[in-house]
Each structure stands twice: as structure tokens, then as C-alpha cells.
Amino acid sequence: MFLHGSYSILFVNGKFCKDPKLATANDFFFSGLRIPGNTSNPVGSFVTPANVEQIAGLNTLGISLARIDFAPNGLNPPHTHPRGTEFLIVLEGTLYVGFVTSNGDNNRLFTKVLNKGDVFVFPVGLIHFQLNVGHVNALAVAGLSSQNPGVITIANAVFGSNPSINPDVLAKAFQVDDKEVEYLQKQFWYNNN
Numbered sequence: 733m734f735l736h737g738s739y740s741i742l743f744v745n746g747k748f749c750k751d752p753k754l755a756t757a758n759d760f761f762f763s764g765l766r767i768p769g770n771t772s773n774p775v776g777s778f779v780t781p782a783n784v785e786q787i788a789g790l791n792t793l794g795i796s797l798a799r800i801d802f803a804p805n806g807l808n809p810p811h812t813h814p815r816g817t818e819f820l821i822v823l824e825g826t827l828y829v830g831f832v833t834s835n836g837d838n839n840r841l842f843t844k845v846l847n848k849g850d851v852f853v854f855p856v857g858l859i860h861f862q863l864n865v866g867h868v869n870a871l872a873v874a875g876l877s878s879q880n881p882g883v884i885t886i887a888n889a890v891f892g893s894n895p896s897i898n899p900d901v902l903a904k905a906f907q908v909d910d911k912e913v914e915y916l917q918k919q920f921w922y923n924n925n
Contacts, residue, residue: 747784747788747791747880749791749792750788755789759787759788759789760787760789761787762782762786762787764780764782764786764799765780765782765797765799765873767780768801768871769799769800769801770801771801771802771803771806771869772803773922773924774920774922775806775807775808775809775922775924776802776803776804776805776806776807776864777800777801777802777803777806777807777808777862777864777924778800778801778924779798779799779800779808779883779924779925780798780799780800780801781796781797781798781925782796782797782798782799783796783797783798783876783878783879783880783881784796784879784880785880790879791879792879793879794877794878794879795875795876795877795878795879796816796875796876796878796879796880796881797873797874797875797876798873798874798876799871799872799873800820800862800871800872800873800874801869801870801871802825802827802862802864802869802870802871802872803864803869804864804866804867804868804869805863805864805865806863806864806869806870807861807862807863807864808861808862808863808924809861809885809886809887809888809924810859810860810861810885810886810887811859811860811861811883811884811885811886812857812858812859812860812883812884812886813854813856813857813876813878813881813882813883813884814856814857814881814882814884815856815878815880815881815882816856816876816877816878816881816882817853817854817855817856817876817877818853818854818860818874818875818876818877818881819851819852819853819854819874819875820846820851820852820853820854820862820872820873820874821849821850821851821872821873821874821875822846822847822848822849822850822851822870822871822872823848823871823872823873824848824868824869824870824871825848825864825866825868825869825870825871825872826845826846826847826864826865826866826870827845827846827862827863827864827865827866827870827872828843828844828845828846828862828863828865829843829844829845829846829852829854829860829861829862829863830842830843830844830860830861831854831855831858831859831860831861832858832859832860833858834858845865856877859886883925885921885923885924885925887921888921888922888923890902891913891916891917891919891921892917892919892921896917897917899913899914899917902916902917
């Protein structure tokens with residue numbers, strides 16, 4: 733809690749807690765999920781989040797949503813949510829989805845092909861992905877167990893960090909030549925979020 737003049741200001745999860753008496757319907761509203769995302773990009777997908785950044789009223793409620801649009805063959809690249817479990821509902825199309833367990837579980841891959849109406853759960857913190865395997869656009873909605881689940885796209889973080897990770901580190905980690913790492917680091921790593 734921070735004191736500001738004669739008022740007490742409370743921040744929870746890094747967000748200002750509005751006095752409930754001053755809340756309006758707009759604090760609990762977001763119209764952005766009805767707008768299709770632009771999938772004309774290198775990965776062929778677009779994620780429209782609906783978290784505490786878009787809906788202030790979600791602060792402290794522990795939930796958020798996202799709309800994910802996919803072009804044919806579009807990919808929501810391998811990523812993780814460090815602060816939230818995700819469940820995905822396919823509204824249109826066919827998606828190949830999966831997640832990888834931790835090192836202690838031998839990095840097991842769990843995958844499934846989902847059709848309209850199917851649901852899949854991605855446990856908190858595990859690397860996961862979705863790929864449109866259909867010949868038409870696909871649409872999914874994700875629910876997350878955090879008002880601010882965060883997202884770390886693996887390729888972007890490893891090969892597109894700023895400043896760059898020393899190529900010797902990545903070459904040894906991925907057991908490839910330094911030149912391959914340097915090539916990957918020079919690529920434009922698109923952020924579909």
C-alpha cells in the first residue's frame with residue numbers, strides 16, 4: 733500500500749486497485765475478441781489477449797482469455813505461460829496441439845488433433861503450441877488461470893533476445909555450429925501476441 737496525500741493506494745499484482753465505489757461497467761468490458769486477428773504474418777496466427785491490461789476489472793480475479801486466429805498451416809509457436817494454466821477450445825477448424833513435460837519427466841510430448849468443440853489443457857509453465865492442420869482458417873479461444881499469465885515465445889526468447897545470448901552458449905546447448913546460431917539470431921522473430 734502506498735500513501736498519496738490523504739489517500740491510500742493499493743497495488744496488487746503490479747496493478748492499481750481502483751476504489752470499488754468508482755468502478756464502472758467499462759472496467760469489466762472488452763470488445764476486442766470479436767475482431768479477427770491479422771494472420772498475414774510469418775507464423776500465420778494472431779493472439780488477441782483479454783487480460784488485466786485490457787480489462788482492469790480482472791485484477792485479483794485470477795482469470796483471463798485470448799482469441800487465437802489461424803490461417804491455414806498457421807502456427808501459434810512453442811511458448812509458455814509462467815503464471816497460468818491454459819485451456820483451449822476450438823471454435824472453427826482443426827488444430828494439432830501439444831505440450832512438453834519437464835526434464836524430470838523425460839520431456840514427454842502430449843499431443844492431440846482437436847476439432848470444433850474440442851478442449852485441451854496446457855499445464856502452467858509447460859512449453860506448448862497449436863498448429864492449424866486444416867485447409868481453412870481456424871479459431872480458438874483460450875482461458876487462463878491468471879489475470880496476467882505472461883507469455884514467453886521460445887524461439888523469440890532464445891534467438892531474439894536483446895542483447896543476444898552469446899552464440900557459444902546456444903551452440904553448445906543446441907549442439908549445433910556457431911554459424912547456425914548466428915544465422916538464427918539474425919532472423920526476424922515475429923511476435924504474434
